[in-house]
Amino acid sequence: MNLEKVVFGFFVLLAATLNFGFFIGDIADPALHSPWELFAAVVVNLVATVLKFGDRTQIGAVHLATSLVANVQLIAAAVIWTYATNVGGGALSAEETAVVVSLSGGALFANVVSVVLLVIETVSFQRR
Amino acid sequence: MHQPPPDEVRVPRVSSGLTTVLRRMRVPLIVLIVIFAGSVLGLSLLPGQDADGTSRRMTIFEAFYFMSYTATTIGFGEIPYELTTQQRMWVTVAIFLSVIGWAYAIGSMLALMQDRAFRRALARRQVARKVQSLVEPFLVVVGYGNSAKRLVRSLDEMGRRFVVLDDDENRVAAVELDAYRADAPALLGDARDTGTLLLSGITHACCEGVVALAGDDETNLDVTMTTGLLRPGLPVIARTSSREVAERMRAFGAWEVVNPLDRFGNYLRIIFRSPAAYQLMIWLTSTPGTPIPPREDPMPRGRWVVCGHGPLLEELATDLREEGIDVSVVEAGGPMGRDSARRDAEAIAAARLDEAVAFVAASQDDMANLWLLEVARRARPELFLVTLQNHSANAALYRASHVDFGMMPSEVIVHEVLARLANPALMQFLPRVPHLGDEWADGMIEKIRERCGSQTPDLWSLRLVEEEAPALLPRLADGLPLGAVLRDPEDRDRQLDVVVLALMRGDDSIAAPDDEVVLEPGDELLLAAQAAGRRSLDATLTHPPTTEYVLDGRFVPSGWLWRRLTGRRLEEGV
Numbered sequence: 101m102n103l104e105k106v107v108f109g110f111f112v113l114l115a116a117t118l119n120f121g122f123f124i125g126d127i128a129d130p131a132l133h134s135p136w137e138l139f140a141a142v143v144v145n146l147v148a149t150v151l152k153f154g155d156r157t158q159i160g161a162v163h164l165a166t167s168l169v170a171n172v173q174l175i176a177a178a179v180i181w182t183y184a185t186n187v188g189g190g191a192l193s194a195e196e197t198a199v200v201v202s203l204s205g206g207a208l209f210a211n212v213v214s215v216v217l218l219v220i221e222t223v224s225f226q227r228r
Numbered sequence: 229m230h231q232p233p234p235d236e237v238r239v240p241r242v243s244s245g246l247t248t249v250l251r252r253m254r255v256p257l258i259v260l261i262v263i264f265a266g267s268v269l270g271l272s273l274l275p276g277q278d279a280d281g282t283s284r285r286m287t288i289f290e291a292f293y294f295m296s297y298t299a300t301t302i303g304f305g306e307i308p309y310e311l312t313t314q315q316r317m318w319v320t321v322a323i324f325l326s327v328i329g330w331a332y333a334i335g336s337m338l339a340l341m342q343d344r345a346f347r348r349a350l351a352r353r354q355v356a357r358k359v360q361s362l363v364e365p366f367l368v369v370v371g372y373g374n375s376a377k378r379l380v381r382s383l384d385e386m387g388r389r390f391v392v393l394d395d396d397e398n399r400v401a402a403v404e405l406d407a408y409r410a411d412a413p414a415l416l417g418d419a420r421d422t423g424t425l426l427l428s429g430i431t432h433a434c435c436e437g438v439v440a441l442a443g444d445d446e447t448n449l450d451v452t453m454t455t456g457l458l459r460p461g462l463p464v465i466a467r468t469s470s471r472e473v474a475e476r477m478r479a480f481g482a483w484e485v486v487n488p489l490d491r492f493g494n495y496l497r498i499i500f501r502s503p504a505a506y507q508l509m510i511w512l513t514s515t516p517g518t519p520i521p522p523r524e525d526p527m528p529r530g531r532w533v534v535c536g537h538g539p540l541l542e543e544l545a546t547d548l549r550e551e552g553i554d555v556s557v558v559e560a561g562g563p564m565g566r567d568s569a570r571r572d573a574e575a576i577a578a579a580r581l582d583e584a585v586a587f588v589a590a591s592q593d594d595m596a597n598l599w600l601l602e603v604a605r606r607a608r609p610e611l612f613l614v615t616l617q618n619h620s621a622n623a624a625l626y627r628a629s630h631v632d633f634g635m636m637p638s639e640v641i642v643h644e645v646l647a648r649l650a651n652p653a654l655m656q657f658l659p660r661v662p663h664l665g666d667e668w669a670d671g672m673i674e675k676i677r678e679r680c681g682s683q684t685p686d687l688w689s690l691r692l693v694e695e696e697a698p699a700l701l702p703r704l705a706d707g708l709p710l711g712a713v714l715r716d717p718e719d720r721d722r723q724l725d726v727v728v729l730a731l732m733r734g735d736d737s738i739a740a741p742d743d744e745v746v747l748e749p750g751d752e753l754l755l756a757a758q759a760a761g762r763r764s765l766d767a768t769l770t771h772p773p774t775t776e777y778v779l780d781g782r783f784v785p786s787g788w789l790w791r792r793l794t795g796r797r798l799e800e801g802v
Contacts, residue, residue: 143265154251
């Protein structure tokens with residue numbers, strides 16, 4: 101067992117699961133989407149991105165690209181959330197919630213691609 | 229043109245600095261993210277109070293903002309409200325942790341920048357990229373020793389581009405310090421490694437030749453073989469001091485093999501025949517702008533004593549004997565050992581120096597040479613002294629010991645390589661110079677000095693074809709003598725300051741053709757002139773109105789309108 105692979109797989113998967121956890125639920129209902137989960141998703145995504153640094157293979161490059169996409173989307177969601185609650189005054193409106201959650205939905209898609217790549221990598225490795 | 233490189237030869241990829249940075253920074257960055265996230269999380273979970281004393285926790289954004297200015301040691305001081313003791317305790321821990329995190333990250337980054345291997349990799353990539361992006365023809369010069377330095381300096385003066393490859397870090401650094409006019413990429417690496425050689429651009433479409441001047445024969449042979457296999461047909465000029473290596477180089481299609489020691493005898497023979505011819509040859513193969521070298525004294529005929537050791541000795545003796553000289557060969561000046569001084573002294577004494585006219589010190593060790601010269605001078609002060617000067621750094625020593633003729637291999641290499649690179653026509657012409665006689669060479673030097681000044685002129689070859697002489701070509705049918713073309717476009721009564729060294733027609737070549745020689749299409753001329761003369765001749769060759777004036781003395785306006793107005797036309801076919 102390769103510890104590096106375990107850590108890598110763990111973070112890639114955790115990024116996707118946290119993202120999914122935040123995304124699931126009625127898109128316009130702020131009560132169903134926890135800011136803590138979004139925070140955790142951003143942090144874990146950042147760690148996953150850094151773990152993908154410096155891999156020169158083609159699949160490594162695509163891995164990094166998906167993570168960067170997920171980061172951009174999640175950070176955008178976090179910024180909008182922060183802006184809406186701190187500047188827009190108190191609670192999140194249904195429209196704002198929808199924007200934040202749909203952004204995280206986009207990030208989820210990138211994370212799913214990342215997981216698919218991970219699976220492909222694993223499968224092709226075993227075949228060799 | 230040479231063949232393009234075969235498709236399967238790919239220049240190796242050089243690791244980019246960025247991937248290395250990213251890979252090495254993985255752990256520090258993750259540590260930083262974890263510390264930061266943990267601090268923010270803790271700060272936003274701990275209970276706090278606002279100004280009214282009501283319990284209120286920081287939002288994630290507030291905690292993030294607070295940690296951002298604290299952790300980066302900016303310490304903004306602006307906080308949403310006073311912290312509670314619990315929060316203060318947590319912030320204390322967070323500050324220490326984040327300082328460690330930052331120090332670790334920045335320290336790793338700096339260590340990486342200091343890393344020798346990393347910096348070397350960066351430099352290598354930069355040079356490889358520079359080479360790849362060259363769009364002008366360039367030469368690859370392997371080795372950056374004494375002769376390569378002089379050669380490269382001359383090439384730079386001539387406006388040629390080059391890439392230097394050497395395995396010594398100091399020498400590669402010297403390329404930058406030597407401040408050439410053109411940007412000179414210098415690659416650090418072993419030329420025997422094919423990958424490195426490829427990086428230096430031998431398969432680049434613009435590479436016009438390889439010059440292998442490394443210190444050891446093996447590297448030069450390797451470079452020749454690699455180039456011969458990967459880029460068949462690309463000109464390779466290689467230096468060697470061994471006959472066997474030279475043969476192998478030729479087997480791999482080396483264009484030209486320069487053996488400086490082998491040339492020693494040849495040069496002596498040329499001077500025997502004609503000091504002026506030697507002077508002319510050396511002058512023409514110098515960097516443009518070099519003042520005319522002094523003429524060597526005529527060599528005395530009589531018995532010569534050749535002293536030294538190694539295979540060079542016999543070769544030299546053979547060369548001299550072919551010139552009809554009586555030669556005594558003395559093995560001396562070899563590596564020092566027991567009794568070597570006594571044996572050498574005996575050998576030299578046996579050569580009966582008092583009856584000789586000249587003494588040649590041909591050891592490949594400068595100290596041995598100087599010693600041999602001193603011994604010879606003591607035996608007979610009026611001897612004509614000839615020596616091989618191995619290291620140019622020792623030139624001052626030889627000058628101080630008043631040698632009559634000294635040959636420096638590194639200088640020979642520069643002359644030989646320059647002559648070959650400058651233009652192939654020159655290489656056809658030069659070997660004929662010694663056979664034309666002393667008077668001819670003397671006259672030629674005077675002629676060049678008169679028309680082009682006392683500095684080495686530009687040498688170039690000109691082919692009378694559509695591409696190079698479009699305006700002149702149609703007029704050649706009338707039987708144009710050379711003298712009629714070499715007139716000044718400013719004032720056609722004046723002779724143009726250009727000297728024709730040779731005219732090549734098919735397999736024939738005429739050295740220094742006179743003004744009456746009638747030009748024919750396809751003739752190739754080897755010309756010498758300063759830049760101004762060359763420009764004037766170019767105008768005569770390519771600009772029809774100038775051609776008209778130079779040949780017939782007619783003024784033809786160059787514009788269409790003035791031609792209409794004045795009614796003067798260019799001659800038919802021009």
